[in-house]
Amino acid sequence: MGNKETIMNVLDLDLDFFQNGRITGGDPTCRSLTTAWSARRVRDYLENNLHLSKMNKIPGRVFIHHDQAFEFWDKLIKAGWLTKPFCVYHVDAHSDFGYMGTWCYDFFNKYVGDYYFSYKEGFPTYDMHEGNFMCYALAKRWFSEVNYIYNDTDSCFQGDDISPLILKDMDIDSNALQICQFRTKLDPQYYKYDLLKKRFAFSLPVQLNRYKGASFSKPVNYDFISLSISPHYIVDESWGNVSVIKEYIKEI
Numbered sequence: 044m045g046n047k048e049t050i051m052n053v054l055d056l057d058l059d060f061f062q063n064g065r066i067t068g069g070d071p072t073c074r075s076l077t078t079a080w081s082a083r084r085v086r087d088y089l090e091n092n093l094h095l096s097k098m099n100k101i102p103g104r105v106f107i108h109h110d111q112a113f114e115f116w117d118k119l120i121k122a123g124w125l126t127k128p129f130c131v132y133h134v135d136a137h138s139d140f141g142y143m144g145t146w147c148y149d150f151f152n153k154y155v156g157d158y159y160f161s162y163k164e165g166f167p168t169y170d171m172h173e174g175n176f177m178c179y180a181l182a183k184r185w186f187s188e189v190n191y192i193y194n195d196t197d198s199c200f201q202g203d204d205i206s207p208l209i210l211k212d213m214d215i216d217s218n219a220l221q222i223c224q225f226r227t228k229l230d231p232q233y234y235k236y237d238l239l240k241k242r243f244a245f246s247l248p249v250q251l252n253r254y255k256g257a258s259f260s261k262p263v264n265y266d267f268i269s270l271s272i273s274p275h276y277i278v279d280e281s282w283g284n285v286s287v288i289k290e291y292i293k294e295i
Contacts, residue, residue, distance in 0.1 A: 053268070058271065105294065119267065120185070132190045140181075159222055189220060218251050268291070270292065
């Protein structure tokens with residue numbers, strides 16, 4: 044399903060992309076303003092924007108929670124079916140790069156130095172969840188390129204939910220992801236520090252492309268596909284679109 048000389052492509056879908064509106068954990072009112080796409084609209088997007096075909100199904104899986112994609116990729120890599128680094132197309136209402144939170148402390152204070160820059164296997168995933176699993180995949184050096192196709196039915200959202208801690212030069216508008224090590228330990232007050240001047244180790248940057256969902260259209264030869272249902276971020280009516288999307292997946 045690929046070789047080490049070829050960059051493989053993975054399509055990573057979240058059901059919350061296929062909605063009008065965007066549900067976030069911090070705003071309980073957004074759920075009442077969110078509606079599911081019709082089955083016809085979902086099929087139209089899959090076929091005309093993502094260029095999928097029911098006649099040429101892509102091998103993959105369907106999950107309840109999005110961090111299960113990390114486990115899926117890990118199994119594919121260990122089985123020799125997916126070669127790293129690979130190019131991921133993340134079609135989602137959220138980046139899943141974990142904007143901020145307590146998970147950042149151990150990630151940057153311990154794991155980045157002890158594992159990432161030491162090239163030590165077994166980067167810990169104790170604090171990984173569906174909202175930050177992409178950071179852990181980045182820390183595994185799995186990505187050659189990240190394409191974030193975000194739900195732009197909310198005109199106020201511009202795909203800007205990626206923490207500056209993992210963006211090149213800590214620039215929220217950067218088109219590159221980069222893991223850094225800091226001379227100071229992050230804590231609940233870390234935003235008060237001038238962290239830009241406290242960086243002393245840098246990963247090679249990984250290309251980051253952000254696309255508005257409505258304008259993205261690109262034929263790609265996908266090697267694998269996954270769909271996360273993400274029940275905390277969808278309205279009940281969206282469950283019906285799981286069967287629609289599964290028509291394009293050869294479950295493995």
